[in-house]
Amino acid sequence: MRWNSRKNRFSGCEDKILELMIGLEIRKIHESCRAELRRIAADVEKEKAEARVRTAETKSFWLGYGKARRTGSGVDYSALAIMTE
Numbered sequence: 001m002r003w004n005s006r007k008n009r010f011s012g013c014e015d016k017i018l019e020l021m022i023g024l025e026i027r028k029i030h031e032s033c034r035a036e037l038r039r040i041a042a043d044v045e046k047e048k049a050e051a052r053v054r055t056a057e058t059k060s061f062w063l064g065y066g067k068a069r070r071t072g073s074g075v076d077y078s079a080l081a082i083m084t085e
Helices: 003-073 079-085
Strands: none
Touching: none
């Protein structure tokens, strides 16, 4: 009877060790995934900042283009006059 009791306790300790090892492995995987997620989030924020800069540049271009069209600056209409004659 004593042998079975020790065997059961030993088996229980082995099970507990395995549970702890599995838990440790899961925590390592979890931390690795969190680190990867932080890297991805940083990349996304960087791309968003670059997109904002490109958007501002494009908006500035089109605002300038529209202003130039309204004022007629930079357009040589003499070539059009020759074509209509």
